[in-house]
Amino acid sequence: MSILVWFRRDLRVQDNPALARAIKDGKTLRLPVIGVYAYEPDGVAGWAPGAASRWYLDRSLRSLQAQLAALGIPLHLKRDGVSESIRALAHHLRCERVYWNRVVEPGQAAVDDAVHHSLTQTGILPKVFDDDCLLMPEQLRRADGSSYRVFTPFWRRASEILESADFGERLAPAPKPLAKPLEVDPGSVDGLGLLDAHPWHAKLEKHWSPGEAGALDQWTAFFGDAIVDYDSDRDMPGMPGTSRLSPALHFGEISVARMFAQCAERLASETSEGARASIRRYLSELGWREFSRHVLYARPDSLNRSLDRRFDRPEAWEPDPDGRRLRAWQQGETGFSLVDAGMRQLWETGWMHNRVRMVVASLLTKNIGIHWREGAHWFWDTLVDSDLPSNTLGWQWVAGCGTDAAPYYRIFNPETQAEKFDPQHEYRSRWLGDGLRPAPMLDLKASRQQALSRYQIAIKGQAA
Helix, strand or coil: CEEEEEECCCCCCCCCHHHHHHHHHHHHHCCCEEEEEEECCCCECCECCCHHHHHHHHHHHHHHHHHHHHCCCCEEEEECCHHHHHHHHHHHCCEEEEEEECCCCCCHHHHHHHHHHHHHCCCCEEEEECCCCCCCHHHCCCCCCCCCCCHHHHHHHHHHHHCCCCCHHHHCCCCCCCCCCCCCCCCCHHHHCCCCCCCHHHHHHHCCCCCHHHHHHHHHHHHHCHHHHHHHHCCCCCCCCCCCCHHHHHHCCCCHHHHHHHHHHHHHHCCCHHHHHHHHHHHHHHHHHHHHHHHHHHCHHHHCCCCCHHHHCHHHCCCCCCCHHHHHHHCCCCCCHHHHHHHHHHHHHCCCCHHHHHHHHHHHHHHHCCCHHHHHHHHHHHCCCCCHHHHHHHHHHHHCCCCCCCCCCCCCCHHHHHHHHCCCCHHHHHHHCCCCCCCCCCCHHHHHHHHHHHHHHHHCCCCC
């Protein structure tokens, strides 16, 4: 008999509630602990994992496998049919219990229910733990029981609840070895087929160190130094002012509960008002991550449809029949230096600075007029931190069809944004060099007016 831990978006051994309880119960019941990761190549809700995130997952799983082996815990790797894979492995290994952490995304609740049902039908005890969010969606509702649609009241109420939160096993320390270290089969992760045959992803190796150890090192460095200047530096893409922990958070190499708890503790003792403002700002960014999960949980249809249904009308967007304008944007050939630098950074590193993400998304959806779904799919395939809630909320927010109260008039001017946030050209020079650049693909003033005209026609139903 044994206890099986099903790893999902929690590829870590520290601060892992399902693993912590399995180890605790295993000691009490004298049962060994076994791990499993089940990869579903088709993804959930029709969004198959993108190429860049598959590379990151491949490296993160190798790191987790080594960590668990050092603890004496084997990690089984399965592909296809998550529910059947978990049930079959649990029976094969004669597991008495199966523990896992929730993932708050469309389709994941159905996966949980299917696994839960298949296990209970055959006498295996399932236990599900809270993770992924600071507060699960059912823990944070408006007075009338509905979900929040606006960030400010959402985060205000969440912060009130979190003031007295007890994260319990979600802040569990790294466990001690349970048995003798195990040998790791270096080719076992290959069986999941995560990587493309062409090794294009080799360029990502120099930019990232996937795995829990790398995530904790990066968090320690940021939290110990850069976080005190976060409020002033976070919008400057040429500076190392952000934590760059979005992929680690997505794959659960670091716990959002740990990050929140350490920030809250430091905020309580910090005397510098500048540092306090920066910590509050960083907590707010964790809040936006939280908000995106709650919004998508309440409106799973927004993965493919606009939250504001009026933006699903064809007249809200400009046609691009040959895809030429979309390709120019994807390849960083728009003629707007900040946008092109961002798209080059994305292609080379699998990541883009958040300020630049907003600017490139605004140009695509408003000035060029291409539907936000095209941009969301491109980011999904090219980002190492591809995350359904954050990606969906971000694109709809910029496009003007999401959660903002008066969003459509916000049209970022890429030239003024460059002057303000990259005044010394550090960022643009880094990714574009000093060579000749193409002429701007459109007139910013004219395209802005065209965007507003589409708004008048499609959204308000009247001529501009």
